[in-house]
Amino acid sequence: MAHLTINGLTKHYGKTVGIDGLSLEVADSEFFVVLGPSGAGKTTTLKSIAGLVEVDSGSVHIGGTDMTKVEPYHRNVAMAFESYALYPQQTVAQNLASPLRSGRIGKYSAVQQRERVDAVTTTLGIDQLQQRFPRELSNGQRQRVALGRVLIRPADVYLLDEPLSHLDAKLRAAMRAELRELGRMSNTTTVYVTHDYQEALALGDRIAILRDGQLVQVDTPEAIWRTPVDTFVAKALGQPEINIVEATLDDGALRVPGSGIAIPAPTHLGLSTSSRVRLGIRPCDIEVGAREIDAPGIASLPGRITLTERLGRNIEVSVDVGGGALIALSPGGPHIREGADVVVTVALSDVHIFEPGESGSDGLRLGSAEVPFRATTGKQSPAANSEEQQ
Template sequence: MRVQNVTKTFGDFAALHGIDLEIKPGEFVALLGPSGSGKTTLLRIIAGLEFQDGGEVLFDGEDVSSRSVGERQVGFVFQQYALFKHMTVAENVAFGLSVRRKGRPPKADIRARAEELLRLVQLDGLGKRYPGQLSGGQRQRVALARALAIEPRLLLLDEPFGALDAKVRKDLRRWLRGLHETMGLTSIFVTHDQEEALELADRIVVMDHGRIEQVGTPEQVYMEPASPFVSNFVGETNQLPGGIHVRPHDIDLVASGGIPVVVDNVFRRGGSWRVEGRIEGHDRVVEFDVNAASPAPTLGDTVRIQPLRERQFHKRRL
């Protein structure tokens, strides 16, 4: 799948500015960014739920820009499930097949397909229940099974875990990654959760104000941010004097030299002490981690820090 020079405006608001992006077969790609960055608009344009003002959407080299969502053969999973409350779980899963105008399978085949998918998403035996009788995590699995029923060439997910609590979200993320690999899917998902993107995606597309700031693997985006925005949005970062950006875990305490910091707060964070302080002479807050096997720095003390790995940005990446 490829989008070329895609633009979109809503009234006076420019939602997308000349987006170029290629998704390879079998990839799991995250569109990551804050609210208003254009990620959901881009996903809806790929699906055919919105239409771009300019540019092309290509599937296997063929321009599908004028085709409806039904003609594009994509599966779409929404944050709020969008299940039919009056239908059973099995009927919800089978819906996409049962309303096909062309090539609709026999009813027995549709039922068998629904049962097969419910087993795949670990909900076998629940086909006769209604959505209201399921947990949030189970409803999201039903929504995913329904999207897979049509055997989509592309699976699109819009904040698929946003309505779930943290524990269920983490379990479903792990499960979805395994399902993606087992089925050989090509998937794109929208999220504003950096942890979700770093854990799930093969590649991350970081967006801001309708533009792509960076495309790369989770390792590249986290360790080699292409702009100050990426550095600040993906993971935690400090800006030191001289325009240097550095992650909290890439700062070490030193006995002499370095940058003097007055310790304002110390608290445990997993296997480390998280230290917050102010750089002397700059009134700038800095955060860094100290191995919890070492004594915690004392509030009010002045310590000296040295960046282990740093990055400097000379201009904004467009």
């Protein structure tokens, strides 16, 4: 496998920006996830690495070699597209073996092709489908064949473009587990594109978040979950979305106008009286109880439940806290019902503080990533939290 470096990649489609000065490094054998909404530049990034689009500026290095002007078939990368792109007139076995028959990656005898097809189909659990045609397969089976056609050939870098986007929720969860296991087994350098934060948290050794063709943040899943660089990143991870409320410094506390929300202002931020900020509180960090909790580092305030919605194991609860509303995730209980008076509790270590932003823009995170807004309780990992919220 190989170390991948892209420096200052820029690609425009007329007046539309695909990617804008993007620079990333992917370590040898790393499973690297690129996360972002539609139009963020994720697919353009993959195509630029593969050489399928000609960039306006910047460079791509694989294993220390400049590949920017090298033809795609000489870059030794393998790419799986969002569409399955299977040959309809070929069987599963023939589709899988097609990269080995091209001759561009070396010569493989019929016996060697058979051995590699058998190995890949066994790994993906589709060995019984080898003689079927794509029209005879389910979407999940087609997805496995498309993935297998990438994995069957040796490559320096594997590029996967939203390979699970067409699957239902249950099958996506199963395929995520399989991809994690394949990554451990194959020890490959992989760049995986997705718009699904759960996939990113579950699969990535590191995650890069893109917006409008630019890099917003790159770090480990845990670091991005705990210390999002701005409100855009905070909103990108988690469902229901993080609560973002406007607050003002008044008498040593950050207060949300029209509500009972008030938390002690961290002194190290150097905020002055009347300073405006945004507070971010994830629904999974809010406890909705029947009585107040009096403990150091805990903020509690009364509220009334206005809406509940069952989300699998948890219930999404909307709580009016006096002029404002907070969304929380609760495991349920007799007190979780519409119209009930409750107490909303949150650990101060779980509160994120951001700049106010201008005209709806995304405010940057305030203060060090280390203190004081990093959770220290024995909570689940972000991947586990995201799975539980389904």
